[in-house]
Amino acid sequence: MNSYTRIYEVVSQIPSGKVATYGQIAELCGLVGQARLVGYALFQVDVPTSPVPWHRVINAKGEISHSPLRRGADYLQRSLLEAEGIEFDQSSKVSLAKYKWRVEH
DNA sequence: AGACTGACGGTCT
DNA sequence: GAGACCGCCAGTC
Numbered sequence: 001m002n003s004y005t006r007i008y009e010v011v012s013q014i015p016s017g018k019v020a021t022y023g024q025i026a027e028l029c030g031l032v033g034q035a036r037l038v039g040y041a042l043f044q045v046d047v048p049t050s051p052v053p054w055h056r057v058i059n060a061k062g063e064i065s066h067s068p069l070r071r072g073a074d075y076l077q078r079s080l081l082e083a084e085g086i087e088f089d090q091s092s093k094v095s096l097a098k099y100k101w102r103v104e105h
Numbered sequence: 106a107g108a109c110t111g112a113c114g115g116t117c118t
Numbered sequence: 119g120a121g122a123c124c125g126c127c128a129g130t131c
Contacts, residue, residue: 003127003128007111019115019117022112022114023113023115025112026113030129031126031127032117033113033114033125033126034113034126034127035112035113035126036111036114036126036127036128037113037114037126037127037128038113038130040111040112040113040127040129041112041128042112043111043112056116057112059112059113059114060113060114061114064112065112065113066112067111067112069111069112069113070112074112077112
């Protein structure tokens with residue numbers, strides 16, 4: 001089983017209305033400190049038809065990561081999150097203290 | 106084989 | 119609070 005497959009499984013466990021950070025996903029996959037790998041893995045999966053809720057994964061700042069390669073995907077991500085009841089502040093950031101996914105408790 | 110790049114994160118200044 | 123640096127792994131040239 002590839003590390004990527006594991007990443008997809010963990011991401012799929014994120015409940016609706018919650019978000020997780022790249023570092024958090026990496027940690028849950030036993031890939032501590034390899035947040036980049038998570039982002040890299042999700043890059044190959046940003047297909048709308050994918051069963052993986054990639055839109056619930058954001059960076060440690062609570063912001064949606066932008067990239068020239070994504071073009072309008074970031075906008076779509078925000079829309080999907082808002083559709084789940086997640087709010088963005090003036091800086092387009094999500095309150096991690098409020099919406100961050102917790103595996104324990 | 107060596108260098109570069111990328112949806113990141115933590116630390117230091 | 120913002121910007122600069124370094125470390126991580128995988129894929130590509």
